[in-house]
Amino acid sequence: MGRAPCCDKNNVKKGPWSPEEDAKLKEFIEKHGTGGNWIALPQKAGLRRCGKSCRLRWLNYLRPNIKHGEFTENEDRVICSMFASIGSRWSIIASQLPGRTDNDIKNYWNTKLKKKLIGAGAAPPRVQRHQNHHHRPLSMLPHTTPSSFYSAGGFSSAAGGAGFHQDPAMPTLTLPTTAQEYLVSSPPGLPMASATALLHHLHGAAATAHHHQLQVKEESSNMIVFGSDQQSCSSSDGMPHGGHHGRELMIFDGYSYGGYGSCIDQVVDNKLFQQQDHQAAQPPLEYNFDEIKQLLMNTTTNAAQDHGGSIEGMIASQGKVTMM
DNA sequence: AATTGACTCAACCGCCTTTTT
DNA sequence: AAAAAAGGCGGTTGAGTCAAT
Numbered sequence: 065m066g067r068a069p070c071c072d073k074n075n076v077k078k079g080p081w082s083p084e085e086d087a088k089l090k091e092f093i094e095k096h097g098t099g100g101n102w103i104a105l106p107q108k109a110g111l112r113r114c115g116k117s118c119r120l121r122w123l124n125y126l127r128p129n130i131k132h133g134e135f136t137e138n139e140d141r142v143i144c145s146m147f148a149s150i151g152s153r154w155s156i157i158a159s160q161l162p163g164r165t166d167n168d169i170k171n172y173w174n175t176k177l178k179k180k181l182i183g184a185g186a187a188p189p190r191v192q193r194h195q196n197h198h199h200r201p202l203s204m205l206p207h208t209t210p211s212s213f214y215s216a217g218g219f220s221s222a223a224g225g226a227g228f229h230q231d232p233a234m235p236t237l238t239l240p241t242t243a244q245e246y247l248v249s250s251p252p253g254l255p256m257a258s259a260t261a262l263l264h265h266l267h268g269a270a271a272t273a274h275h276h277q278l279q280v281k282e283e284s285s286n287m288i289v290f291g292s293d294q295q296s297c298s299s300s301d302g303m304p305h306g307g308h309h310g311r312e313l314m315i316f317d318g319y320s321y322g323g324y325g326s327c328i329d330q331v332v333d334n335k336l337f338q339q340q341d342h343q344a345a346q347p348p349l350e351y352n353f354d355e356i357k358q359l360l361m362n363t364t365t366n367a368a369q370d371h372g373g374s375i376e377g378m379i380a381s382q383g384k385v386t387m388m
Numbered sequence: 389a390a391t392t393g394a395c396t397c398a399a400c401c402g403c404c405t406t407t408t409t
Numbered sequence: 410a411a412a413a414a415a416g417g418c419g420g421t422t423g424a425g426t427c428a429a430t
Contacts, residue, residue, distance in 0.1 A: 079399075079400090080398070167397085
């Protein structure tokens with residue numbers, strides 16, 4: 065049979081953590097670690113909390129090296145880029161942002177970044193408290209000629225073009241830093257989400273909670289793996305024994321994509337060949353904010369679109385996809 | 389000074405996947 | 410192989426805060 069119940073829900077405290085509870089949890093974990101068992105931890109630590117609650121508190125707030133506060137422009141770039149690529153998979157996005165938690169990024173996206181994108185080019189919003197002048201609104205970002213982003217081959221062409229084609233007439237979302245570097249160092253056929261892909265993805269997103277589970281039917285050079293080999297603060301990485309989080313990369317059609325700064329590695333015969341380290345280089349940020357705005361707007365009204373419109377669907381239609 | 393409304397973010401909820409028995 | 414718990418994750422909520430009126 066299975067294991068003992070997770071926790072006695074009648075006997076656990078809910079709501080905000082007190083400083084005393086924080087101290088207890090922190091002290092216990094620093095002394096003993098999680099022991100690989102969050103469920104048993106609160107009892108051992110003398111806390112009347114659910115194990116899941118302890119885990120969340122530790123990962124999102126108490127653990128060392130957590131970054132709180134302002135997101136940098138570069139972090140904005142990474143978030144936008146990855147959101148466009150993979151959607152709301154915050155844990156994966158968090159794995160690219162050392163010190164940030166998935167919860168943080170999710171909150172930041174939902175409360176600020178999304179609004180920033182939607183609000184870009186429109187009348188300025190009412191003055192907000194804690195006004196964050198650090199983040200440049202998209203309307204102030206430099207723009208380039210539409211469709212520059214896909215000039216190197218695009219998402220559809222080389223992969224066989226199954227069901228996803230970049231319309232040359234369509235304005236192109238030039239994704240920030242990572243996507244650009246991705247493009248610049250990529251041969252034709254290297255996939256990256258265009259605005260169209262983002263649109264489709266967003267349409268499908270709301271109606272497909274837990275829709276992102278990608279599977280591999282067979283191993284081949286056409287696959288996708290996400291993540292990085294860095295320490296991250298996503299919820300998953302607090303579990304060193306958790307199992308499936310080793311070095312993770314996104315691989316597609318023979319190329320991989322992973323790590324903060326987004327190295328592009330060529331994959332030949334299942335071996336990675338790193339082409340360059342982009343950690344330092346930061347090309348200009350480019351957005352077609354009108355389009356992003358449109359995408360975000362449409363999300364709310366077209367949430368029920370079928371899964372076939374999701375980026376995973378498009379990716380899957382072109383190559384094998386895997387999560388590792 | 390009081391009220392209102394927007395905003396933030398920690399924490400909860402529920403579902404899916406993985407692991408254990 | 411099946412069942413159930415644990416782990417993990419994304420969506421949502423609600424209390425607290427603060428600016429505007």
